[in-house]
Every structure is written in structure tokens, then in C-alpha cells.
Amino acid sequence: MAVANKRLSDEEFGRQREEVLSMWHTGAQVDFDEAVEFNKTLPPAKNYARQLALAKETGAMLTRSDTGVPSVDEQTEYLKVLQEEGQCDLFGVIIDSLTRTHQYQAAEAAIEKSHRTGEWFLNGFPVVHYGVATTRKLTGAVGRPLQIRGVAPDWRLILEMGLASGFSASSGAGFISFSQFSKRVPLETTIRNYQYNYALMGRYEEAGVPMLPEISGGVGVLTPNSLLHAATVVDALVAAEQGVKNMSLMVHTQGNFVQDAAAMMALPQVCEEYLHQLGYDDVTLSVVATSWSGKFPEDPYEALAAICLGVVASVVGRVQVVHVKTMQEAVTIPGKEANAASLRAGKIVVNMVKDQSLELDHDAMDTEKRMQVAETKAIVDKVLEMGEGDIILGAVKATEVGVLDQVFATNQHVAGKVIGVRDLKGAVRYLDHGSLPFGTEILEFHREKISERESNRGGVVDYDTVVQDLFAISTGTLVQH
Amino acid sequence: MSGSEAPKGTLVTGLIGEDVHIAGIRILEHALRKAGFDVVALGAQVSQDEFVSAAVESRADAILVSSLSGHADALLPGLREKCDEAGLQGIRLYLGGQLMIGDSRWEDVEAKFKEAGVDAVYPPDVQVAQVVADLEADFAG
Numbered sequence: 001m002a003v004a005n006k007r008l009s010d011e012e013f014g015r016q017r018e019e020v021l022s023m024w025h026t027g028a029q030v031d032f033d034e035a036v037e038f039n040k041t042l043p044p045a046k047n048y049a050r051q052l053a054l055a056k057e058t059g060a061m062l063t064r065s066d067t068g069v070p071s072v073d074e075q076t077e078y079l080k081v082l083q084e085e086g087q088c089d090l091f092g093v094i095i096d097s098l099t100r101t102h103q104y105q106a107a108e109a110a111i112e113k114s115h116r117t118g119e120w121f122l123n124g125f126p127v128v129h130y131g132v133a134t135t136r137k138l139t140g141a142v143g144r145p146l147q148i149r150g151v152a153p154d155w156r157l158i159l160e161m162g163l164a165s166g167f168s169a170s171s172g173a174g175f176i177s178f179s180q181f182s183k184r185v186p187l188e189t190t191i192r193n194y195q196y197n198y199a200l201m202g203r204y205e206e207a208g209v210p211m212l213p214e215i216s217g218g219v220g221v222l223t224p225n226s227l228l229h230a231a232t233v234v235d236a237l238v239a240a241e242q243g244v245k246n247m248s249l250m251v252h253t254q255g256n257f258v259q260d261a262a263a264m265m266a267l268p269q270v271c272e273e274y275l276h277q278l279g280y281d282d283v284t285l286s287v288v289a290t291s292w293s294g295k296f297p298e299d300p301y302e303a304l305a306a307i308c309l310g311v312v313a314s315v316v317g318r319v320q321v322v323h324v325k326t327m328q329e330a331v332t333i334p335g336k337e338a339n340a341a342s343l344r345a346g347k348i349v350v351n352m353v354k355d356q357s358l359e360l361d362h363d364a365m366d367t368e369k370r371m372q373v374a375e376t377k378a379i380v381d382k383v384l385e386m387g388e389g390d391i392i393l394g395a396v397k398a399t400e401v402g403v404l405d406q407v408f409a410t411n412q413h414v415a416g417k418v419i420g421v422r423d424l425k426g427a428v429r430y431l432d433h434g435s436l437p438f439g440t441e442i443l444e445f446h447r448e449k450i451s452e453r454e455s456n457r458g459g460v461v462d463y464d465t466v467v468q469d470l471f472a473i474s475t476g477t478l479v480q481h
Numbered sequence: 482m483s484g485s486e487a488p489k490g491t492l493v494t495g496l497i498g499e500d501v502h503i504a505g506i507r508i509l510e511h512a513l514r515k516a517g518f519d520v521v522a523l524g525a526q527v528s529q530d531e532f533v534s535a536a537v538e539s540r541a542d543a544i545l546v547s548s549l550s551g552h553a554d555a556l557l558p559g560l561r562e563k564c565d566e567a568g569l570q571g572i573r574l575y576l577g578g579q580l581m582i583g584d585s586r587w588e589d590v591e592a593k594f595k596e597a598g599v600d601a602v603y604p605p606d607v608q609v610a611q612v613v614a615d616l617e618a619d620f621a622g
Contacts, residue, residue, distance in 0.1 A: 408504050408507050419511050432511060463515075
């Protein structure tokens with residue numbers, strides 16, 4: 001049956017819920033009413049959506065860091081170090097990849113082996129294995145909001161477990177889990193699973209506990225912003241229909257200040273417009289920016305510099321959250337000290353810059369914003385048209401023909417006809433727009449920006465330039481002329 | 482591609498094994514399409530059997546295997562034999578990426594894979610334009 005953008009009925013939600021909670025034995029520990037009561041005992045300072053709404057009101061910018069280790073004690077210690085030594089405002093806990101792919105038995109075997117050998121094998125926190133009571137001990141150890149992190153086509157049991165255990169936000173979204181985190185799964189399947197996730201959050205909301213999805217449109221590597229914005233809007237509309245009232249939208253900083261800051265402003269603006277247009281008037285949007293999304297330099301101090309510059313762009317873009325990566329990003333899975341140090345560096349940048357009204361080149365900023373909004377609207381309008389007003393039916397059709405597309409998708413159902421390249425100032429432009437429904441103004445804008453780089457270097461910008469651009473910053477400069 | 486000209490050849494591309502490092506092969510696919518080839522892109526995590534059956538179905542002229550896991554020496558051998566069994570005698574095999582772990586000499590790496598039946602082997606720093614030019618030369622006329 002075709003998946004349409006309709007609120008799941010209580011019957012349908014209940015039917016799926018039974019199936020989801022029986023995927024692994026710990027699912028039986030999840031009791032919705034009890035979980036709502038538990039969440040209500042937590043202070044507002046621990047609720048993700050409430051803290052983001054407050055940040056939006058006061059103009060504050062919060063820092064976030066992600067960690068994920070399989071031992072409860074070590075994960076607890078890790079979060080405490082980030083809270084105390086890193087002054088971290090929001091925590092992400094990454095779920096291990098066995099749990100993400102429903103290999104609960106294998107995760108359990110790995111943990112049993114750890115108990116025997118004293119060595120740990122999983123690449124994240126296996127929330128489903130530990131279940132509600134144990135995970136509540138973890139979330140109870142820190143005083144700030146927590147988000148479960150990771151992306152997978154079927155995130156339903158992880159979300160159930162997380163929200164019942166003191167997490168109040170979650171990453172992942174229907175489109176990105178299809179395009180970048182699966183190979184054969186059709187979009188209908190991931191969207192259907194995410195309808196459930198959003199419906200669960202919506203039901204918590206209705207019961208008085210706001211829960212927040214953090215929506216990312218794709219992987220922000222050499223990817224024109226409007227491609228990511230359009231996919232983000234799709235998921236935002238799906239989430240709104242299921243009753244989600246607080247959403248955080250992700251922007252991936254890619255190195256050009258004006259473009260990055262413009263993306264942080266254009267995305268909530270265009271998303272708000274569509275929410276309003278389709279009758280969802282009571283949704284609070286916030287923006288989270290990642291600090292540098294490309295390949296990192298191996299040298300930790302160079303990496304830290306790249307992170308800090310992304311933090312400045314985030315202040316200029318007036319986001320509510322900056323996700324601070326770590327200075328060891330290029331070489332290893334980071335240790336807690338390096339993680340805390342990176343957070344402190346990020347925080348000092350925020351504190352130095354936040355009260356200054358940094359103004360970038362006004363005209364360039366306006367143009368950049370206007371073009372991103374126009375491009376996003378061209379795509380989303382076409383998607384809605386193809387779905388006769390239904391964003392999901394439209395998204396499925398649009399993906400088939402490359403109207404919704406991604407640059408480096410892993411899923412074979414994504415057209416993958418689009419490719420990006422940097423212009424003379426390092427902003428990411430469409431080298432090939434594939435089948436995106438763009439008019440001449442948009443195409444000429446991108447063509448002109450690319451030709452400026454060609455004139456400067458005295459040669460064409462081609463696929464070898466794209467390869468060079470993928471290594472930007474990691475090899476020392478943003479743009480190789 | 483320029484208008485209605487016949488394609489220069491049909492190529493099957495993909496990452497062999499559990500590999501998901503997709504950026505390199507994606508860029509190459511763009512370049513090959515632009516140059517006038519038909520590209521059947523299998524994407525990430527492709528098994529030998531998938532390469533072979535896609536080549537049979539699409540009547541491909543060549544298979545381009547990308548491998549960045551450093552395990553190509555375990556993943557590649559046998560592909561030539563599978564092609565032969567499927568009736569794809571003489572289909573051209575191209576291989577590129579981060580093929581082996583450690584500091585093996587490139588000459589040794591290249592020889593090893595040529596022995597396994599690969600027609601052309603490329604190091605990780607090969608230029609996209611070079612690969613396209615080679616394929617054009619191989620399929621000229």
C-alpha cells in the first residue's frame with residue numbers, strides 16, 4: 001500500500017507498537033504511561049526541546065558533543081567528563097551499529113565476551129541490550145538533555161527504549177536513512193518507519209512531554225545546501241503531520257562563511273513557510289550546525305582550528321546548537337579528554353563572538369539566502385506537485401526521477417545525478433544539477449560562480465577538481481586554485 | 482552525453498565486498514557518463530555474483546571494481562573465473578582504490594591483480610581524466 005502523509009491512527013500505531021516492542025525481550029520493559037510519568041519527574045533543564053526553545057528565546061547558543069561506548073560505567077564517566085570539563089550543554093549518545101541493524105543477539109554476545117575478556121567490542125551504546133532501568137541510571141548521571149544518536153532505516157525500538165529511559169531527542173530521519181544509510185531499502189519503508197518514530201514523539205508531546213527529532217537531509221560533504229534543505233523539509237512535514245511540535249534542523253558547515261551562515265538562516269525560513277502553507281502552525285523550529293563536515297586534517301591543532309571556525313559561522317548564522325566535533329576526528333575515535341578540550345575551545349569561541357553583531361557582506365549574504373530558498377522551493381514545490389499535495393507520495397515519485405537527489409548516496413534507488421564543486425570562494429555549487437527542476441536564473445548563478453574559479457585558475461573545473469575539493473582543509477586549504 | 486550518439490560502451494561499476502566508501506566511484510561514474518559511456522552503477526557493497534549478473538543483464542563491455550577497504554587481495558580473486566563461467570569471456574576488468582593494507586610496492590600490487598585476471602589496475606591517486614582517457618582508448622573503434 002502506498003504510504004501517504006496521514007496521521008497514524010491509534011489502531012495502526014498500536015499494532016506497530018506491539019510488533020516493535022517484541023523485536024527484543026527488553027521491549028517488554030517499555031510502558032508508555034509509566035515512561036510519560038518518569039519523564040515528567042525530570043527537570044525542564046533536562047528536556048531537549050525545552051532547552052532549545054529557551055535558547056531561541058534568549059539568543060543563547062548551546063554546545064553538543066556525541067559519544068558512544070558500550071560499557072555503562074565508561075559511558076557514564078564519559079558524559080560526566082564532558083559535562084564538567086567540557087562544559088557541554090547537550091549530549092548525544094551514539095548507538096552501536098549492531099543494535100542499529102537489529103543484531104541484538106550479536107550485540108549481546110559481544111557484551112558477554114567483554115565481561116569475560118575485559119575488552120569492549122561495540123562501537124556505541126547498546127541501549128536495547130541494557131533496557132530501561134539500566135539506561136535510566138546512565139541518563140540520571142548528568143543534569144543536561146540527552147539525545148540518542150545514529151541513523152538507521154528502522155530506528156523504532158531504539159527510539160522507544162531511548163525515550164522511555166530519559167533521552168528527549170533523537171537523530172535520524174526518513175529520507176537520510178534511506179539515501180545514505182541503506183543500500184536497497186525503498187523510501188516508502190524508511191518513511192513508514194519514521195512516521196512511527198514521529199508518531200511516538202507526537203504522543204509524548206500530547207501527554208505533556210515534548211520530544212524532539214533532529215532532522216538532517218543528508219551528509220554535508222561537498223553538497224549544495226538546497227539539496228539538503230529540500231530533504232529536510234520533506235521530513236519536517238512528515239513529522240508535523242504525526243504531531244511533533246519541536247524540531248531541530250541540521251545544517252552542515254562546509255567552509256564558506258557566507259554560504260554556511262546563509263544556510264543556517266534559509267533552512268528554518270523555508271521550512272517554516274511550508275509548515276505554515278500546509279497548516280502546521282504550532283511547530284517550534286531550531287537549528288543545529290555541525291562544525292566542519294568535510295575530511296579533517298590529521299593534526300589535532302589544525303582540526304581544532306577548523307572546528308572553531310565552524311563555531312564562528314554558527315554564531316553568525318544565529319543557530320541554537322553547535323555540534324562540536326573533536327580534534328582527533330581524522331585519526332581515531334576520540335578520547336574523552338580530547339573531546340572535552342574541543343568543547344572548551346568551541347565554548348570560548350561562542351563566548352568571544354556571541355555579543356558582537358558580526359555582519360558579513362550583506363549583498364552576498366542576501367543573494368546566497370535568496371538562491372538557497374529559491375532552489376529549495378523549486379524542488380519541494382515539484383515534489384508536492386508530483387504527490388498532488390502529499391509530500392510522501394511526491395517524495396517517492398520525485399526520488400525515482402531524480403527531482404529529489406543526493407550527491408554521494410549509498411542507496412541504489414537514488415538517482416545520484418547531482419554533483420557539487422567549490423567556487424572561487426569555497427562555496428559549494430552545482431557542477432551538474434542532474435534532474436533538479438531548476439530554472440535559468442538558478443542554473444546561470446551556479447554556472448557563473450564556477451566560471452569565476454575557472455577564469456582564476458585558467459582551466460576548466462571538472463571531475464578532478466571535485467576530487468581535490470573533497471580533500472579541502474584536510475590538505476591545508478579550502479580552495480585549490 | 483552528446484545527443485543521440487551510440488554509447489561508447491556499457492560499464493558496470495561498484496564497490497566490492499562490505500565497502501561503502503562511495504565518493505570516488507560516484508565521481509568516476511559522472512565523468513564516464515559525460516564522456517559518453519552507459520554506466521550501470523551498483524554502488525556500495527557489491528558481491529562478485531552481483532557484478533557478474535549485472536554485466537550479463539546489461540551486456541556490459543567492462544566491469545570497474547572499486548575497493549578502498551584494503552582487502553582487495555581477498556575480494557577480487559575468482560571474479561575472472563566467475564565471468565568466464567557466465568559466458569563473459571574476455572570482458573575487460575578494471576580495478577582501482579586503496580587495494581592493500583601496508584606498504585607493498587605498487588609494482589607488486591599491480592602484478593598480483595593482473596595475475597588474477599584484471600586488465601588494468603589503478604593506484605589511489607589516479608586522475609579521473611586518466612581513467613576516462615584509458616577507457617576511451619580501450620573502446621575506440
